[in-house]
Amino acid sequence: MKLSSLPRAELRRRLRQEGLGLNIGPFTIRLNSPLTVVAEGLEQLYGAFTLTSDTDFIDFRVALNAPPGLRRWFRPQVIFSFDGFIPFKPLPQIQAFAMFEWGLNWVIANNAHQxxxxxxxxxxxxxxxxxxxxxxxxxxxxxxxxxxxxxxxxxxxxxxxxxxxxxxxxxxxxxxxxxxxxxxxxxxxxxxxxxxxxxxxxxxxxxxxxxxxxxxxxxxxxxxxxxxxxxxxxxxxxxxxxxxxxxxxxxxxxxxxxxxxxxxxxxxxxxxxxxxxxxxxxxxxxxxxxxxxxxxxxxx
Amino acid sequence: MPPESILLQFLSGSVEIELIDDPATCELLLRQARSANLLSRVAVLCAEKNLTPRLPQRMQNHLQSAQAVAMANHRSVKWETKQLERALAIGKIPFCLLKGGAYVVGRSVAAKGRVFSDVDILVPKERLDETERLLIESGWMCTNFDPYDQRYYRSWMHELPPLQHLKRGTTLDVHHAIIPPTARIKSDIDKFWECAHKVAKRELLYVPGDQDLILHSAVHLFCDGELENGLRDLSDLDLLLRDSSVSDDFWSGLLARAVVLNLQRPLFYALRYCHVLLQTPVPVQVLDVATQGSPGKWSVKWMDFLFCRALAPDHISCNDRWTGLARWILFVRSHWLRMPPLQLAQHLARKGYKRWKKRKASV
Missing domain, CATH: 3.40.50 (Rossmann fold)
Structure with a gap:
């Protein structure tokens, strides 16, 4: 099943809850993010990608979240994390989708030495x-x-x-x-x-x-x-x-x-x-x- | 108790079939091992058990990738060692590798899939200034020029501020003792040197004696407070103990050596938590004798509460609500062990003030 055939609300629900599983080239990833920028970016650019099934082995679990605290309202930011590990400093939240792309590049370059x-x-x-x-x-x-x-x-x-x-x-x-x-x-x-x-x-x-x-x-x-x-x-x-x-x-x-x-x-x-x-x-x-x-x- | 960890079970040798039959279990092992910096060790252990080809293909890919990283680490440490020997040859300063570097160069069983981010060496205290000068001349530079940190390391710690090589970017910690001079436990470093082995065909390079390798690993884990790699270091101890325990007089020798170096307390903890968390086969009599180093029944209960959490993989699936607190308390404890109370109070006040100032500057 392709991402484009997933109803809008279901896509957002998965991103918020269990994570959205995607096949990206030879890798399976699962992405969590409550941020609208991320959901919209996926809808615009990832429509043709197939979803993973529930039982698939996931290579990389990544998340894009707003950091806790006052920054939620004042100049909001986004943090990229790889299964709980945070490799970069936060960026302005408007760059969340770009950060997904950069973060995934980093994850692959550091974890796929096959x-x-x-x-x-x-x-x-x-x-x-x-x-x-x-x-x-x-x-x-x-x-x-x-x-x-x-x-x-x-x-x-x-x-x-x-x-x-x-x-x-x-x-x-x-x-x-x-x-x-x-x-x-x-x-x-x-x-x-x-x-x-x-x-x-x-x-x-x-x-x-x-x-x-x-x-x-x-x-x-x-x-x-x-x-x-x-x-x-x-x-x-x-x-x-x-x-x-x-x-x-x-x-x-x-x-x-x-x-x-x-x-x-x-x-x-x-x-x-x-x-x-x-x-x-x-x-x-x-x-x-x-x-x-x-x-x-x-x-x- | 914190949740059971598949990684602890794997290192104990108690899961195999589950990994083959259930991709979800296998994936959880991947995640826990990755966050504990133990994925390459898992890779080597799977290969030794002929398990690898029967695992899901994706898991095999991750194991292959992790093994490449460990092999690169090992090449790098061997190369760094050669460069160090060249730098220190001018002053003919002997140096002893510690921890990861010693496992690899000494061909110890704990080298299996061991990854590390820096090289640790020990030099005689009276040669420390000369060592630093020769290293700087060969391209190792101090990276931290804060006057307080400099003084902290130089007057209170058992090591110089970390050095980094200008071109290769590798980090080097130069120690002159295995415990800070201000710490409550004292250990005679001359006795440590007496048992160090010279590495074959090398002029200046030593690795610790077999028992001292274990004892130093225990001191580092249970007194230094850097628990991000706690389980990795516990697994080193587990492999070292399992490997040596085949010889008859090993345990009595180890206990006696701990007395000589005055390291009964860290050895007690090492044996206890290897046994409890990784099922290391330590004989009951040995555990009994080791309790000479115990801090007392109630303290041990408290330590169990802390270490059983802090030594679990640093992964969301292994945390309970006390895990964060336990890690923090052990961090504070390591400072407590390192300095007398008044000095500790000064140090924390100083660090706290600097952090506050830095935060204020960044807002």
């Missing part, structure tokens, strides 16, 4: 998975959002989960996080893009999340085979420029962008080496999204 996890957007076309590792400001999420609006499959806008057992990539399609001007750029680029609430003044500037394509969510269970690694860089006023990278330097660059390369030790090196050997690797600077799309589609 994967080599790379900080990257991951998309697929014609059965070839393309990994876009990104330092902040590289424009990976913008490029990713644009491509998935034009038919590419979204595997993740934040992390590539590479199975340490098989080397396959596990999809975790979730809302795509867009910042500042990117929000308007994507809205203008595609009429298919559905945005959640726009939140001002976060630590990352203005933030909004784009709903993941329904097809991508429905295909969450299908692992992908890696074939392409592209390091994107948004560069104003330039024609798209693709520069081939040697495998050795690509390996070092991907390792730098990994959340848990050092946790996995030798195994991490082996998995990464195996990944790189299956991929063509490039650095890519672009300005226009259309031209970028053409260049990348020509590679596949």
């Amino acid at each position: 994967y080599l996890i790379i900080h990257a957007a991951v998309i697929e076309r014609n059965g070839v998975v393309c990994i876009l590792p990104g330092t902040p400001g590289s424009g990976k999420s913008t490029l990713c959002a644009a491509l998935v609006c034009k038919g590419w499959r979204l595997l993740s806008d934040e992390m590539a989960l590479i199975s340490t057992a098989t080397g396959d990539i596990y999809p975790v399609p979730r809302p795509v996080s867009l910042k500042n001007q990117s929000i308007e750029i994507i809205q203008n680029y595609s009429s298919d893009a559905v945005m959640g609430e726009v939140v001002m003044d976060t630590a990352k500037g203005i933030v909004s999340h784009m709903r993941p394509p329904q097809m991508s969510v429905e295909q969450s269970a299908q692992q992908g085979a890696p074939g392409l690694i592209v390091f994107p860089k948004y560069t104003a006023g330039e024609e798209p420029c693709l520069v081939s990278l040697t495998r050795a330097s690509a390996l070092l660059k991907v390792a730098e962008n990994s959340f848990n390369y050092s946790v996995l030790g030798l195994q991490g090196f082996d998995v990464l080496g195996d990944l790189i050997s299956k991929c063509d690797c490039y650095e890519f600077s672009y300005q226009s999204l259309d031209a970028a799309k053409e260049t990348l589609e020509a590679l596949i």
Whole structure:
């Protein structure tokens, strides 16, 4: 059963009481929150996700609550907790939904070392998975959002989960996080893009999340085979420029962008080496999204 | 009594089949173990019992993930040890690993799935200043420059203020004794050094003697008051005791050693709570002899009330309405044991005032 077929009142009741169970990529989560911002964010962006059944094993239990005390009324705040553990300082309550996304990123990056996890957007076309590792400001999420609006499959806008057992990539399609001007750029680029609430003044500037394509969510269970690694860089006023990278330097660059390369030790090196050997690797600077799309589609 | 904990039952060796048959039980074990920092130990124990492949796939994933973290911890501590040896080689200062680091480098049974966030070492007191200077020269820096905290550590505590490595970010606690000099119990640190083993093929690196490993673990758990990892440390003791108890003269040796180091009280608590909470097979006669270290019948009842709560996993499913209070009282107790009353009053007043000032500044 999908979240979108859950009546409004029932969704809110579950969030308040036993928790709302969701299948998110390979993970099962249960979310508790009495906050309206969270319920509305889920309705806008998580409609295509399936619910867990009562007997399912839950990987991660998370909650978003208002801290106790006077702050309930005066500049209200929100606290993210992971099964009772509070990893971050509270944020203004208006950022509660964004905090759910950030909190879940943190939980996965710290508790799923059965994967080599790379900080990257991951998309697929014609059965070839393309990994876009990104330092902040590289424009990976913008490029990713644009491509998935034009038919590419979204595997993740934040992390590539590479199975340490098989080397396959596990999809975790979730809302795509867009910042500042990117929000308007994507809205203008595609009429298919559905945005959640726009939140001002976060630590990352203005933030909004784009709903993941329904097809991508429905295909969450299908692992992908890696074939392409592209390091994107948004560069104003330039024609798209693709520069081939040697495998050795690509390996070092991907390792730098990994959340848990050092946790996995030798195994991490082996998995990464195996990944790189299956991929063509490039650095890519672009300005226009259309031209970028053409260049990348020509590679596949 | 607080609610029964599936994690305590698992560590005692009394649940196995339930985990295979019931995913809900398995999930509860995951949650309790994760919050007690014991998930990687559960992973190792499941693997040893050949239980892992029969568990739900999701549980297997979590166990695999936790084991990776423990292995990374172990690599890191071995590397840090090498760096320390290099730093201290200039002054030829011997150093002894304590707790987690000692379990890993000394290949103790308590290394199984042990995770830790800092490295603890012991150096001879007369070499303390020189140690600090050499460590600073090699990149370990003090992170807390508050003058009161500096004085607190340097004149009253058994360790320097924590050091952090500039590049690697690892935390190092440098001890010169196993108990603060201001504490009521006194233990002769020279006797501790006498029984330390030098690690094979290493110049300056020592680990505590086998009995002292247990006794220090007991002191740390029952006198230091940092109970966030209380159950993890109790499980260390349980593994150490189970492992050593196979040799005949182990128990008499341990009891005698506690007398030499004047640590009968912490040993009494260690044996009692290992036995009560984790079913550690401590012979009845040994428990009897250990009561020489008991604080008295009524005090023990009171301590049972506190420790049976505070040593349970720090998870919502294990708390009763007294748990929070019990942890707080034990925290206060650890300070009480550490300093004479007047000094404690000063310390608390000082800390309280600073907290109040900080809060005022942030509003």
